[in-house]
Amino acid sequence: MSSDHPVSGVAGRYATALFELAEAQGALDAVAGDLDGIRAMLNESEDLLRLVRSPIFSADEQGRAFAAILDKAGASTxxxxxxxxxxxxxRLFALPDMISAYKAILAAKRGEMTADVTSAHALSGAQIESLKAALKSATGRDVNINTKVDAGLLGGLVVKVGSRMIDSSLRTKLNSLKIAMKEAS
Known part of the structure; x- marks a missing residue:
């Protein structure tokens, strides 16, 4: 069954194992919801992201912190x-990639695509729905969107669907203009 999944590496192996357990328990959507919640918390909290990425924290410290967070969030067992x-x-440093890999496996099982969208500011629900509709018309398939905020973009979006990337960020446009001006002088 694992060979059917579109992921690889450490994150892929963990995500595949989680997917297979969730599928066996009939909890694919519940697990996806919990993982979306974890992703949202990671995107909103620099301190939590530091806890995930930093090797300074012991496994016990990370375990206690995450147990409290997941209990409060009402995550499944x-x-x-x-x-x-x-x-x-x-392997906590790879948790964000594991979440993305799980979502990719789930999307593939449902015949959907996943788009990673990075914006300078958080997108509203209406903006996300509009983007989903535009991507569905472009790809012909339902599209799940993973959002991420990068204030360094200044404005615009970076959208990655499969191997295609569309970068309409203001930062990229300014860099292109800067290069063009250097070449002209």
Whole structure:
């Protein structure tokens, strides 16, 4: 069954294992919802992101912090156990990639595509729905959107769907203009 999944590497192996357990328990959507919640918390909290990325924190410290966070968030036992295993194996730094890989596996199973969208500011629900509709008309398939905020973009969007990337960020446009001006002088 694992060969059907469009992911690889450490994050892919963990995501595949989680997907197979969730599928066996009939909890694919519940797990996806919990993972979306974790992703949102990581995007909103620099401190939580530091806890995930920094090797300075012990597995016990990471475990206690995440146990409290997941309890408060009402995460399922499966997701709590999964994150606990990731922490015990000292792979917490790869959790964001594991979440993306799980979502990619789920989308592939449903015949959907996943788009990673980076914007300078958080997108509203209406903007996300509009973007979904535009991507569906361009690809002919339903598209799930993973959003990320990067204030360094200044404005615009960077959209990655599969191997295609569309960069309409203001930062890229300014860099292109800067290069063109250097060549003209």
């Amino acid at each position: 499966l997701v709590k156990n999964f994150v606990g295993l990731v922490i015990r194996n000292r």
